[in-house]
Amino acid sequence: MPFRLLFRSLFRHPIRALLTVGSVAIAVFLICMLHAVVTGLARTVDAAASNRLLVQSAVSLFVDLPLAYQGKMAAVPGVEAICKWQWFGGRYEQDKGGFFAQFGIDPETFFASYPEITLQEGSLEEFQKNRSACIVGKDLAAQYGWQLGQTVPIAGTIFTRTDGRPWEFTIAGIYQTSTPTIDQQTLYFQFEYLRQSLETGGAVGPDGVGVYMLRVQRGADPVAIQAAVDALFANGPQRVQTTTEAEFNRQFVSMLGDVPLLMQMVGGAVLFAIFFAVLNTMIMTGRERTRDIGVLKALGFPNGTAGMLLLAESLLLCGLGATLGVLAGLLLEPAFQAAVGAMLPGFGFAGDTLLLGAILALGIGVVAGLVPAFRASRLTPVQALREVG
Amino acid sequence: MSQNSIELRGVTRIYRRGGQDLRVLDELDLTMAGSTFYALMGPSGSGKTTLLNLVGGLDRADAGEVLVGGEDLTGLSDTELARWRADHVGFVFQGFNLLPVLTARENVELPLLLLPLGRRQRREQAERALEMVDLGDRMDHKPRELSGGQEQRVAIARAIATDPEVILADEPTGDLDRDTADAVLLLLQRLNRELGKTILMVTHDPQAAGYADRVIHLDKGKLGRIDDNRATAGRS
Ligand SMILES: Nc1ncnc2c1ncn2[C@@H]1O[C@H](COP(=O)(O)OP(=O)(O)O)[C@@H](O)[C@H]1O
Numbered sequence: 001m002p003f004r005l006l007f008r009s010l011f012r013h014p015i016r017a018l019l020t021v022g023s024v025a026i027a028v029f030l031i032c033m034l035h036a037v038v039t040g041l042a043r044t045v046d047a048a049a050s051n052r053l054l055v056q057s058a059v060s061l062f063v064d065l066p067l068a069y070q071g072k073m074a075a076v077p078g079v080e081a082i083c084k085w086q087w088f089g090g091r092y093e094q095d096k097g098g099f100f101a102q103f104g105i106d107p108e109t110f111f112a113s114y115p116e117i118t119l120q121e122g123s124l125e126e127f128q129k130n131r132s133a134c135i136v137g138k139d140l141a142a143q144y145g146w147q148l149g150q151t152v153p154i155a156g157t158i159f160t161r162t163d164g165r166p167w168e169f170t171i172a173g174i175y176q177t178s179t180p181t182i183d184q185q186t187l188y189f190q191f192e193y194l195r196q197s198l199e200t201g202g203a204v205g206p207d208g209v210g211v212y213m214l215r216v217q218r219g220a221d222p223v224a225i226q227a228a229v230d231a232l233f234a235n236g237p238q239r240v241q242t243t244t245e246a247e248f249n250r251q252f253v254s255m256l257g258d259v260p261l262l263m264q265m266v267g268g269a270v271l272f273a274i275f276f277a278v279l280n281t282m283i284m285t286g287r288e289r290t291r292d293i294g295v296l297k298a299l300g301f302p303n304g305t306a307g308m309l310l311l312a313e314s315l316l317l318c319g320l321g322a323t324l325g326v327l328a329g330l331l332l333e334p335a336f337q338a339a340v341g342a343m344l345p346g347f348g349f350a351g352d353t354l355l356l357g358a359i360l361a362l363g364i365g366v367v368a369g370l371v372p373a374f375r376a377s378r379l380t381p382v383q384a385l386r387e388v389g
Numbered sequence: 390m391s392q393n394s395i396e397l398r399g400v401t402r403i404y405r406r407g408g409q410d411l412r413v414l415d416e417l418d419l420t421m422a423g424s425t426f427y428a429l430m431g432p433s434g435s436g437k438t439t440l441l442n443l444v445g446g447l448d449r450a451d452a453g454e455v456l457v458g459g460e461d462l463t464g465l466s467d468t469e470l471a472r473w474r475a476d477h478v479g480f481v482f483q484g485f486n487l488l489p490v491l492t493a494r495e496n497v498e499l500p501l502l503l504l505p506l507g508r509r510q511r512r513e514q515a516e517r518a519l520e521m522v523d524l525g526d527r528m529d530h531k532p533r534e535l536s537g538g539q540e541q542r543v544a545i546a547r548a549i550a551t552d553p554e555v556i557l558a559d560e561p562t563g564d565l566d567r568d569t570a571d572a573v574l575l576l577l578q579r580l581n582r583e584l585g586k587t588i589l590m591v592t593h594d595p596q597a598a599g600y601a602d603r604v605i606h607l608d609k610g611k612l613g614r615i616d617d618n619r620a621t622a623g624r625s
């Protein structure tokens with residue numbers, strides 16, 4: 001195969017070639033992104049621990065459970081520890097556009113239940129000792145340049161202080177996680193601080209607990225515990241629903257609607273459009289080369305050569321685009337992770353995401369190249385040379 | 390009969406157009422001696438290009454036989470024909486038909502890719518061919534950086550690079566002015582005289598035909614008279 005001819009032909013129309021490569025690159029990048037979102041969602045669900053159960057109101061996630069439930073659940077056999085989770089929903093006044101989650105939790109049981117979370121700086125004792133202490137994810141700390149010992153003012157929206165001033169949490173630790181499915185962009189503070197403020201009238205707001213996390217003892221049957229806890233409150237005052245962490249995550253994800261399907265549809269549409277763009281380029285190229293094809297055949301090159309050249313050209317254009325798209329994806333991945341990490345901690349390019357992008361691009365290259373290649377190999381030299389170019 | 394002679398026996402070529410049969414060549418019998426420079430003349434549409442394509446193995450006759458250098462082209466498959474072209478014929482076209490993305494040297498090297506040659510040999514052989522057409526100083530130029538006459542000389546270099554026995558030229562001077570045309574015709578004449586190439590050149594320019602040894606006249610698919618320029622050379 002005359003390789004020099006191939007490479008020279010590739011950039012005979014540089015603008016057209018660059019536009020084609022560019023559109024393939026953008027498509028591959030987009031598809032990688034969409035795929036990363038979909039796999040991120042799936043990963044968040046799949047990476048759930050099997051020894052954690054979540055107890056929420058049977059009505060909805062937004063309805064609180066009574067505080068008194070904790071003692072009753074602690075008595076259920078197989079429940080090793082309980083950690084409360086309360087959504088705080090405050091606003092960081094210094095960055096009105098930004099968003100990060102805050103939760104009130106129980107420091108005593110939190111770390112033992114989530115071995116994926118460890119303190120990178122600061123200490124657990126400090127967090128437990130000081131009522132208004134908090135710990136923050138390392139990405140969050142990096143984002144705002146927070147240091148240990150610093151006070152973070154958060155304006156309450158669900159829980160407001162009666163003196164009208166914002167809540168103040170002192171950073172006692174900076175945590176990191178060993179799994180991408182738990183984000184590093186959340187602020188955790190003591191649930192007890194919130195409870196006491198409400199009790200003493202220092203603040204107003206709902207006085208229940210959003211979710212109880214139960215840690216299952218090693219060897220205990222989570223299904224039996226689930227049933228036992230649900231049965232415990234079957235007659236009120238507030239019925240509960242106990243789910244595995246996986247189920248809980250899935251439920252949370254499905255609140256976003258059928259995102260995977262939507263993403264797949266968008267991805268499919270992008271692919272379709274790009275396929276026709278590349279096909280159009282290749283058909284145009286094939287027509288322009290008619291005379292050259294005739295010359296190659298007249299010189300004695302076998303029928304397949306001209307076709308192979310066009311196919312290779314199409315593959316090279318798409319391969320180049322795929323490479324650029326994947327590189328762009330890898331370069332921009334940290335930025336995207338920072339942007340969506342709080343909502344979708346599992347977001348990230350897995351090897352299969354990149355592979356998918358590359359394979360789709362090369363698939364487009366093959367199909368779009370085969371159309372003019374087929375024509376080229378069937379043209380007789382006389383037909384090809386007769387064409388007035 | 391010499392090694393590189395051309396023989397047509399009862400060659401018929403019919404084109405089907407709009408349900409009508411067009412007999413472009415009608416049971417043509419013609420023998421051309423080897424190492425001879427032939428001009429093929431005739432009015433437009435008389436079948437000159439068709440005949441040339443049959444001799445060059447680019448097209449197939451509907452009836453009859455085409456023998457070149459003793460080889461019967463009628464029996465060859467498409468692949469065999471392509472192989473045969475690579476080894477035995479060189480083409481020169483009216484529109485030069487160089488590949489625009491390749492330099493003069495690369496254009497000439499192209500047919501050499503089909504021969505069992507090393508990189509160095511290919512390059513040397515291409516350069517030798519270009520020197521023969523007096524373009525040793527233009528090897529790295531792209532076709533659009535060359536004049537029409539130079540382009541046609543590159544095309545001739547490409548045609549002779551593989552050292553074929555037969556050169557087929559279809560109105561090679563059709564797009565050239567008089568002086569440039571004369572240079573190209575002299576070059577073809579030299580290839581015939583010095584290297585013994587059999588040349589069949591289509592032209593409708595009598596002055597161009599004057600460079601050939603013999604002139605074949607074709608009219609409506611039938612053979613006309615054949616003039617021998619060498620016999621009349623003294624008179625012109
Ligand atoms: N592929 C084809 N299909 C139909 N008719 C053709 C085809 N090729 C040539 N012809 C016709 O055959 C006749 C001879 O063509 P050609 O050999 O090109 O003539 P010349 O080269 O002498 O001008 C012309 O009338 C031309 O229109």
Ligand SMILES: [Mg+2]
Pocket residue numbers: 437438439
């Ligand atoms: Mg013609």
